Amino acid sequence: MEDYKFLFKVVLIGNAGVGKTCLVRRFTQGLFPPGQGATIGVDFMIKTVEIDGEKIKLQIWDTAGQERFRSITQSYYRSAHALILVYDISSQPTFDCLPDWLREIEQYASCKVLRVLVGNKTDREDRELPTHVGEEFAHRHNMYFIETSAKEADNVEKLFIEIAKELTQLVRSGHFDKDSKVGDLSPQDVSNVTLPPTREPRSEFACCSRWISSSTT
Numbered sequence: 411m412e413d414y415k416f417l418f419k420v421v422l423i424g425n426a427g428v429g430k431t432c433l434v435r436r437f438t439q440g441l442f443p444p445g446q447g448a449t450i451g452v453d454f455m456i457k458t459v460e461i462d463g464e465k466i467k468l469q470i471w472d473t474a475g476q477e478r479f480r481s482i483t484q485s486y487y488r489s490a491h492a493l494i495l496v497y498d499i500s501s502q503p504t505f506d507c508l509p510d511w512l513r514e515i516e517q518y519a520s521c522k523v524l525r526v527l528v529g530n531k532t533d534r535e536d537r538e539l540p541t542h543v544g545e546e547f548a549h550r551h552n553m554y555f556i557e558t559s560a561k562e563a564d565n566v567e568k569l570f571i572e573i574a575k576e577l578t579q580l581v582r583s584g585h586f587d588k589d590s591k592v593g594d595l596s597p598q599d600v601s602n603v604t605l606p607p608t609r610e611p612r613s614e615f616a617c618c619s620r621w622i623s624s625s626t627t
């Protein structure tokens with residue numbers, strides 16, 4: 411059996427072209443792929459990280475941003491432990507669509523899902539969204555916030571490591587429902603961590619300022 415403590419599913423969503431695939435590739439393979447085509451449907455990659463001496467396996471699902479794939483990608487929200495909602499800091503329209511994405515999350519994801527807002531492409535000089543605008547949006551919607559550059563590898567590692575840390579803490583604190591005791595979880599138990607239905611009130615994540623992090627300080 412594979413040696414890891416927890417397995418978490420992390421799903422990236424957001425408009426086409428904001429850099430979801432590049433963020434995943436940067437984190438899992440350490441590269442910035444040139445001239446990639448748009449994602450078709452859904453793709454996934456795995457990376458194991460170490461948190462406090464324990465191996466945490468992240469199953470990272472990269473969804474297609476294009477509208478025509480929406481019905482496929484929605485089905486992946488449900489089992490996500492964390493959802494990363496990405497926009498492009500150099501593209502106002504990708505930010506303007508965030509409320510639509512939030513509605514999708516409310517509708518299809520578990521109320522216990524960890525929600526993270528990411529402003530990507532901080533290396534670009536034609537920024538349209540100041541950092542504080544992203545921060546405020548995240549704060550208003552109880553999300554974590556971080557700015558990244560998949561191209562320059564800025565904050566990408568931090569994004570996923572913080573998610574792994576936070577999810578580990580949440581499992582240990584009993585946030586996710588499960589049959590077995592937290593301390594006894596085997597990987598199978600954790601991958602089957604049950605997520606409750608959507609549309610429940612959620613107050614635990616009123617903490618977005620915890621990892622607000624901009625690369626352009």
Ligand SMILES: Nc1nc2c(ncn2[C@@H]2O[C@H](COP(=O)(O)OP(=O)(O)OP(=O)(O)O)[C@@H](O)[C@H]2O)c(=O)[nH]1
Binds near residue numbers: 447448
């Ligand atoms: N400058 C810059 N360009 C980036 C960055 N991340 C991605 N890109 C570019 O943005 C374009 C789209 O990147 P993708 O990763 O394919 O975007 P996506 O969100 O996965 O798009 P879909 O698969 O269509 O949903 C590509 O041309 C990338 O090279 C970044 O951090 N900085």
